[in-house]
Amino acid sequence: MNVLSIQSHVAYGHVGNASAVFPMQRLGVEVWAVHTVQFSNHTGYGAWRGRVFDGPAIEELVEGIAERGVLPTCDGVLSGYMGSADIGTAILRAVERVRAANPAALYCCDPVIGDVGRGVFVRPGIPEFMRDHAVPAADIITPNQFELDYLSGIETRTLADAKAAVAAVQASGPKVVLVTSLHTEETPGDSIDMLAGEAGRFWRLRTPRLSLGVNGAGDATAALFLVHYARTRSAGEALGASAASIFGLLRRTEEAGAREILTVAAQEEFVAPSRTFPVEAV
Numbered sequence: 370m371n372v373l374s375i376q377s378h379v380a381y382g383h384v385g386n387a388s389a390v391f392p393m394q395r396l397g398v399e400v401w402a403v404h405t406v407q408f409s410n411h412t413g414y415g416a417w418r419g420r421v422f423d424g425p426a427i428e429e430l431v432e433g434i435a436e437r438g439v440l441p442t443c444d445g446v447l448s449g450y451m452g453s454a455d456i457g458t459a460i461l462r463a464v465e466r467v468r469a470a471n472p473a474a475l476y477c478c479d480p481v482i483g484d485v486g487r488g489v490f491v492r493p494g495i496p497e498f499m500r501d502h503a504v505p506a507a508d509i510i511t512p513n514q515f516e517l518d519y520l521s522g523i524e525t526r527t528l529a530d531a532k533a534a535v536a537a538v539q540a541s542g543p544k545v546v547l548v549t550s551l552h553t554e555e556t557p558g559d560s561i562d563m564l565a566g567e568a569g570r571f572w573r574l575r576t577p578r579l580s581l582g583v584n585g586a587g588d589a590t591a592a593l594f595l596v597h598y599a600r601t602r603s604a605g606e607a608l609g610a611s612a613a614s615i616f617g618l619l620r621r622t623e624e625a626g627a628r629e630i631l632t633v634a635a636q637e638e639f640v641a642p643s644r645t646f647p648v649e650a651v
């Protein structure tokens with residue numbers, strides 16, 4: 370399996386491609402990593418150095434990959450944080466080129482917009498670009514609850530609200546939706562839910578809530594979910610496999626008291642998670 374992953378990159382630590390690429394490789398996937406920014410470290414530190422690339426820089430790399438004649442072998446495109454609408458447009462052009470070469474390729478879009486508590490943290494115009502262009506073009510999306518609410522226009526308080534919001538977003542294009550970090554009225558305070566929806570069916574998975582605040586977990590989640598969905602073609606199975614790996618990764622990170630997720634040290638969790646959780650049809 371080959372995945373074109375177009376995301377931010379950091380030299381130190383693990384967010385964006387620096388969080389997503391290695392878990393996919395550990396699962397045996399060839400990853401073609403195109404970086405939308407190259408920063409020293411993630412912005413959660415408050416200070417960082419590096420450069421933001423632009424749309425033409427992304428298109429140039431995709432053109433070079435196309436010249437190798439390999440686009441027909443691309444099985445999926447993964448995108449995450451978009452620094453500008455211009456980069457977003459370049460990503461959607463890459464998706465079109467891959468689909469033209471391989472109509473079976475899947476586009477998984479992590480619609481990074483913001484988070485509960487923090488609100489919107491992307492540049493003006495990006496939330497609308499995600500809702501009106503990127504999400505409709507995707508086969509799979511992996512919003513957190515804040516992003517689900519924005520994309521659907523529904524304020525989700527209950528599981529029924531979340532299912533309605535997933536269905537509303539599916540009506541705009543993506544067949545498969547994975548909601549991360551979901552907390553509804555039914556969710557115990559010490560737990561975190563994930564909800565997957567596909568073809569009118571829904572699955573929920575609940576894990577303990579760990580006491581850690583790290584960046585990059587969502588980026589690894591989207592990567593793992595894309596790979597497991599592409600292999601199983603089942604949103605429920607992909608949910609079970611990816612959630613177990615993320616939980617193992619974060620549990621090891623919490624134990625170590627690390628500021629960055631233990632992408633390398635906890636790599637066994639990607640292939641043989643130490644703990645699995647029931648996938649409940651809801």
Ligand SMILES: Nc1ncnc2c1ncn2[C@@H]1O[C@H](COP(=O)(O)OP(=O)(O)O)[C@@H](O)[C@H]1O
Pocket residue numbers: 484513548549550551561562563576577578579580581585586587588590612615616619
């Ligand atoms: N504190 C936590 N405890 C347990 N799991 C967590 C925690 N934070 C994140 N996760 C797991 O990582 C997944 C993705 O993280 P999330 O914070 O939703 O990503 P994003 O960065 O995109 O908002 C969540 O669905 C959850 O499974």
Ligand SMILES: Cc1ncc(COP(=O)(O)O)c(C=O)c1O
Pocket residue numbers: 377378384385406408410411412413450583584585586587588
């Ligand atoms: C450059 C960059 N990309 C991606 C991320 C994703 O982080 P998170 O998973 O917390 O949304 C961050 C977070 O700081 C970042 O600085």
Ligand SMILES: [Mg+2]
Pocket residue numbers: 479481513587588
């Ligand atoms: Mg995210």
